[in-house]
Each structure stands twice: as structure tokens, then as C-alpha cells.
Amino acid sequence: MHLRNRIANAFRRKVLLGGNMHQDYRRLVAFAGALALLVVLIPTPATAQNRIIKGKVINEKGDPIEGATVAIQGTDVKRDYTVKTNKKGEYFYMGIPFGVYRVIVRAPGYQPDFAENIRPNINQDSEIPFTLKPGSDHKLAFELSKAEMEQIKQQQEKAGQQKQGVSEANALLKAGATLAEQGKHAEALVEFKKALDKAPDEPVILAHIASALANTNQLNEALATYQKAIALKPDDAALYTNMGVLLGKMGKPEDAKEAFKKAASINPAAAAQNFYNLGATLVNSGRAADAAEAFRQAIQADPNFAEAYYQLGICLSGNPTTIPEALKALLKYTEIGRNAEQIEVAKQLIAALQPQAKKP
Template sequence: MTRLHTLSWRRGAWLGRKLPGLVRVSVVLGALAFATPVFPQTGGLTGKVTLQDGSPCVKCPVLIERQEIKGNYHVNTNKKGEFVYVGLPIGNYKITFQDPNGRTLFFFGQKHVGLGDPTDASLDMVKEMASQKKEQMASPEAQKQVQEQAKEQKQFTGLKQLYDQGNALFEQKQYAEAAAAFEQAIPLAKDKNLIAVLSRAADSYHKARMNDKSVETYQKAIAANPSDASLHNNLGSVYADMGKIPEAQQEFQKSAEIDPANASRAYYNMGVVMYNKGKMDEAAAALKKCTELDPKYADAYFLQAQALVGKATLNADGKIVPAPGTVDALQTYLKLDPNGKYAATAQQMLQQMEASIETEYKKSKKKKG
């Protein structure tokens, strides 16, 4: 399944903008602990946010990001522009101030939170702007840093415009044009944003049936982030559409290994692809793994039964003898999802199979008499 990545603005600057489907089946790839009381090793942040016109910043988000160990916190200012957040682990934090519309006003790159009373993190935009202007005039290094941040901000703005343009074209099913827009965005993207853009470009190429370009682009994304299970899953789907079954199986397997918690879905997707390609043995095997990992995955049982239908045989009287596991799979599907989208088909298949079995049994019994 395609997972939609989103852009993220890694660095901040003041006055930034808001970064802001036998039957043919259509299947979508789819503490509280009691212990000896101890004093918590925490601190907090407090302060007031004042805008450039001297008025308090009301209902303004304050984003608190721990630097040493991942941790993100959030608080809004009150009617007086004041805020307080207690219970923060001791350490260094990046504090980003936004206006009510989510536009970044300013950030403190490093603010230490110690044990005890909350650390003051007030923001007075008038003073900060004056101070920074003074530093820019006095320090060439500071001026260079500001210029670099401005350049980065400009780059990100261009990146986001192209990214949004690509998404809009994708929604309009203009996949080749969407891919072209995402390609233009790639040179402007960094870190997490690069993965997001590459993934969307690869997906667009796939939708445009430009599979070679899709594979190439997914491989670039995987090279940048080998541990992203969704990228391997999506690449597996492209390989399957190209008829490269071994490569597809390999990528689905990697996805399952990287993300064991969602391995059942990777095997289900593998089963769907194999089924749609007419590879029924491979489909049945993958779907069996899926149901072993997740015994409640209803759709997997139905598709497994569909993959086994072709293995049914006929006895001397021309009666259908279902392959082992077919009836069990259909019965399990109906037990798990009696009103599901495949319920009517499953019931009809079972009735036909059970009628054949019953007829064969009665005739056999008559012969014995």
C-alpha cells in the first residue's frame, strides 16, 4: 500500500510562512506502577509571547522539542499571551513560537530546562528583532547564518510549491505531469523531505505506467532510507506489475522483516499481487502466512480460498472436489465477516461445494447398500 509522506520543516526562522476487484475479485492492496515514591527529575517552561506591535500573542502554539532524546510537547498561550508547561525531563529544548494560523514567528534553538522551577522562555518580538538586527550589523558570521536561513526558507518555499503542484496533478490523475513536478522538487529537498518527494515521484511514475522510472526512483528513496518498510512494499508492487515476481517477493519479504508488527499486511499485499498475476500457488502461500500471523484477517481467508479454487478436482461422476483448505478458508471468512463485501460470493461457493460433497457421499453410501 502506498503510504503518503508529508513534508516537514526542519529548521526555523522568524516570520516564516505556514509550512504548512471462478469470480474476478477486485482487491485493494490493500503506568501506572506502584513503587517507592521518588521526586520526579523534571522541570518546566513558562513565559509570555509579545508581538511586534506590543500586543500579547493570544492562543499561539508553543512547540517544545527535546534535543538529546526525541520528545515533542505543545502548549498554547492564554488571553494574556502567557504559557506554562511543567513536567518536562531535564535537558535542552528547541522552542518554536507560532501565530494562531500556524506561521512560525521565532524559535529558540537551545533552551535548557533544569530541575525545579520552570525556566523562563518569554518572547518579546520587538526586542528579539532589534537584537538580531544589531547582531547582523555587528557579526559577519551571524549575517551569513541569517542569509543561509533565508536561502533555506526560499528553497523550502519553492519545494513546497512544487510538491503541492505535484499532489494536485496526482489528484487530477495527471500522473506523468505530477511526476515531472515532483522531479523538479527533488533537488530542493533534504533529509525527510527528500524521502517524501522521491516516494511521491515513484508512485506517480507507477500510476503513469512508467515502471522503469518508478523502480529507479523507489531505489533512490530506499538508498536514502533502507529501513522504510512501505518503500519496499511499494517497490514490490511495481516489480509485480512488471512481471518480475522474484524481485517482487523479495521486496515484500523485506517489508515484512523490517516491520514485523505489520508483516501480515505485507504478505497480504504479496498474495494480492500474485493472485492478480495468476500466480495462484504463490498467492495461496503468501496468504497462508498472512493468516498465520493474523488469524483475524478476514479478506485474506477469502482470497486464499479463491487462489485454491483452481486446484479443485472432479471425481468420476463429474462432481467438484475442493482442494484441501478451501472450505475451511471460506467458512472462516464468513465467521469473521458474515456481512462482508465477499460474503454472498463465499456463501454461494460453499453451497456449491457442500452440495457436491453431499451428493458424492450419498452415492457412495448407496453403492455399499
């Protein structure tokens, strides 16, 4: 309306001043039309970018995550916007230009997450919620460089090869164990070594090799193999136990004693068995008094360890001063022991020792 009034006024001035009235009027009308077209075709900046991306970030328990970093990245045209979540875990960003976006969320103590192919709309807010899982931050796949992607590819290929090797090693290990059960220790050793070729430095395989070496009288090689296995897995009590048995067989009772003690310290639940093994080693070395102490420790660790009572009674029966304790141990064995032959031996010893115990 204002534009029309201005044209009309200009027209009246032209009439008063003189001139080509009709030609000037046409020019003014054309100019006014062009201005009107510009007004229609050029939108205001506020209307053009009034797009919103918002959402809420929570953990797996449903609790809001405050202070999470939300990165909004253009994937068609390079654009980057960043916003933080509030106390309610909410984020809000207004003024997003037309385009395609990726939204990435990171928070300390959580694994990153993202959403892709987000296309904000003027008429509707783009709401993108996130539920983060506990964990550490790391690069997402699209954030990796070519060199990093190649490294991951190589690691995955190596892991696949190792998995295949472990599968083959397990089959060979099983075959060797079957041969060992049949007493074919030399043949078992061959299978165990094949398994080790498939899965090098595997403590379980090394332990089987050491056992096969010991059973084929290759004691020094067996000891070295146990030591290698222990170096790889120093918290395995069974390795120390088996090495202790081997050391006893090699006539090294003090070293065996240390091995059994180490096994007992690593796995207190198996302490009774380890002290019993120590006692057996000492008995075979002719050290009955030390063996008796080891059997006492086994009984202390497990008051129902029948074999420890039996062996303790045997060890103490040869010394007049320890006959009373020997009788108690043998009597206990007759109550809880399960080996019928040994129970009979215990009864015979009791009958033989009781008269001596009564002597002043």
C-alpha cells in the first residue's frame, strides 16, 4: 500500500511539472513489481536456519549424564557445532542450516555413541536421544586414519590366525592327553609338542609337556619346562605343585618344599594337598620327622584329610616318644578312611602299638 501511494504521488508531480506522463508511469510500475518480487523470493535468515537438534543423554540405569559433550558435524558440507548436556542430561542446539549431520556424544567413564544421517527440518525439531554404556573413550570407526584402520585390520587377521591355531592346538592337546592316560607318554609328548607349535608359550601345553618329559625320565628337561610355564603364569598354584612333585622325584626335597609352600600360598583351598605332597616327598627322602610336620600342616588345613592321618601315623609309629600321637592318627583314619586295605593295616598297627604305649 505504501509503495502504491509513492507511485501515485510521483505521478501527480509529473503531471504538475510536465513531461511524458504515460512513459514514466510504466517505468514506475515495472520498478515496483521488481521490488515486490525480491521481497517474495529472499527469505529472512531467521526463517532459513531455524532448525533444532536436541535430545537427552542417559546411562543404562536411566540416570541423566550431565556435562556430556555433544558434537554435531555436517557430513555433506563441513560444519561443526558443540554443546554440553545440562543437569537433566539434555542438550539443545538451534540455528542449524539445511543439510545432513552426524551427532556424536562423549562423557567421562562411558563409551562414545553416535547417530548418523540426521536431516533437521524447519517444521519439526530433530530429537536424538542417547543411552551410553560404561567404558572408556575411543575413536569411532569414521574417526580412524587410514594407517589406524590398516593396523586394526592386521590385528584382526592375526587374532583370526591365533584363534585357528588355538583350535588346532586343543585338538592335539586332547589327543596327547588320551595317549598319556594309556601310558604312552613318548607318543603323548610328540602330540603336545605339535600343540605348542600351534600355540607357542601356552602354559597349559607346557605343563603337559613337562609331565610327559617327567614320565619318560627326562627330569631336567621337565623341570626347565615347568619353570618356563611358571614364568608365563606365575599365579598358577598347580604348576608349583607339579614342579614340587618333580623336585621330590629328583631328590631335591628343599626345593620341593619351597614349591609346595608357594602353591599353598597362592591357593589356600588346596593347601592341605600341597602339604601332603610335601610330606610324601620328605618320606621318600628318609626325613620322617619333617614329613610328620608336613602331614600335621595338611591336617590343620583340612581336618578331614584321611590320607594325612594315615601317613602321619606311619611316620610316628617308629619312635617310642611319638607312639601316642601315632595311635590317635591311626584311629582317626579307621573312622574316616576309605581304603579298606589301609584301614586293615592301620588296625594291625594299632594293635601292635597299644602295648608299647602302655609301657612306662
